[in-house]
Amino acid sequence: MAQRIEVNQKVLSENDRLAADIRSQLKARGISAFNLVSSPGSGKTSLLERTLQQLSGELNIALIAGDVHTENDANRLIRAGGARVRALETGGSCHLDARMISRVLPELDLDGVDILFIENVGNLVCPSGFDLGEDMKIVLLSTTEGDDKPLKYPAMFRRSSVLVINKTDLLGTSDFELSTVKRNARSINPYLKIFETSCRTGDGLSAWFGWLKSFVGKPVEPAPAV
Numbered sequence: 001m002a003q004r005i006e007v008n009q010k011v012l013s014e015n016d017r018l019a020a021d022i023r024s025q026l027k028a029r030g031i032s033a034f035n036l037v038s039s040p041g042s043g044k045t046s047l048l049e050r051t052l053q054q055l056s057g058e059l060n061i062a063l064i065a066g067d068v069h070t071e072n073d074a075n076r077l078i079r080a081g082g083a084r085v086r087a088l089e090t091g092g093s094c095h096l097d098a099r100m101i102s103r104v105l106p107e108l109d110l111d112g113v114d115i116l117f118i119e120n121v122g123n124l125v126c127p128s129g130f131d132l133g134e135d136m137k138i139v140l141l142s143t144t145e146g147d148d149k150p151l152k153y154p155a156m157f158r159r160s161s162v163l164v165i166n167k168t169d170l171l172g173t174s175d176f177e178l179s180t181v182k183r184n185a186r187s188i189n190p191y192l193k194i195f196e197t198s199c200r201t202g203d204g205l206s207a208w209f210g211w212l213k214s215f216v217g218k219p220v221e222p223a224p225a226v
Contacts, residue, residue: 015130018098022105022133026116031062032215033116035132037156038140039149040122043166045073046199047140047208048117049080054209056081059114059216064088064104066096066121073119084108095126098133114216124153136161143167144174147181150188157188162195164208169198 026033036044045065052061062084065074074087086104088096101118110116118134120127128137139160141149144167150157157163163185165178178196185192195211197204 012129015098018102019131019133022098022101023135025105026110026133029110029113030217031110031113031116033118033132033134035118035120035127035134035137036140037120037124037127037137037160038122038142039124039145042122042140042142042145043199044119044122044140045076047164047166047197048077048082048119050199050202050205051117051209051212052077052080052082054205055212056083058213060084060112062086062108062110062113062116064096064101064108064116064118066090066100066119068092068094068121084110084113090121094121094123095130096120096132097130101132115212124149124156128153128156128159138162138164140164140166141181141185143170143176143178145176147176147178148184150181150185154188157185157192160189160192162193164195164197166197166199168196168203169201 038044048063055061061082063077063082064086065077066088067073068090071087071089074085077085086108088100088104090096090100096118118132137160139156141163143165165181171178182194185194195204195208197208
């Protein structure tokens with residue numbers, strides 16, 4: 001058991017070293033980086049599609065689309081107007097890590113980029129422990145999931161700065177309660193900034209777009225640590 005812990009510590013230590021280097025590179029270029037995390041099917045790609053469609057004329061956005069297999073999400077983002085998109089297949093790993101990001105980052109044209117989105121593998125467990133060099137984690141939760149998800153996966157919500165509650169157009173079709181999920185999330189992390197969105201109807205997206213535009217030319221200030 002002691003040996004396993006030691007190996008895990010070495011892996012995380014190396015990951016943190018690479019993440020710090022990535023963060024330094026991005027900061028030197030004035031790029032704000034966001035690590036999007038969620039369960040499978042919560043709507044990360046849909047949110048990024050709507051973001052590209054709305055903001056591509058105002059912001060220069062680069063994207064790394066992570067998935068276990070296929071480049072389907074990356075292709076969707078390209079069709080939505082993404083000019084700087086890089087697919088990243090893990091080949092079986094349940095999360096992205098800084099080594100993967102450091103390998104593909106040089107393949108992206110980052111000249112003039114305002115925002116880098118890293119779309120993580122759909123998983124609320126493993127990605128919580130790996131720094132990718134982002135300025136902050138953004139966790140998505142859809143109304144088709146349980147409103148107790150923050151209590152089941154506290155590490156992810158504790159380490160995120162923003163919660164996007166997506167698929168609000170489906171409220172009322174299940175027992176999911178907005179007030180309950182907010183209460184649960186803020187019991188884990190009282191500093192969470194929360195957006196309520198529907199990528200299908202567009203409800204709530206203007207607030208999300210405005211928030212993103214506020215970072216252009218300014219350093220990102222993550223929420224206080226919990």
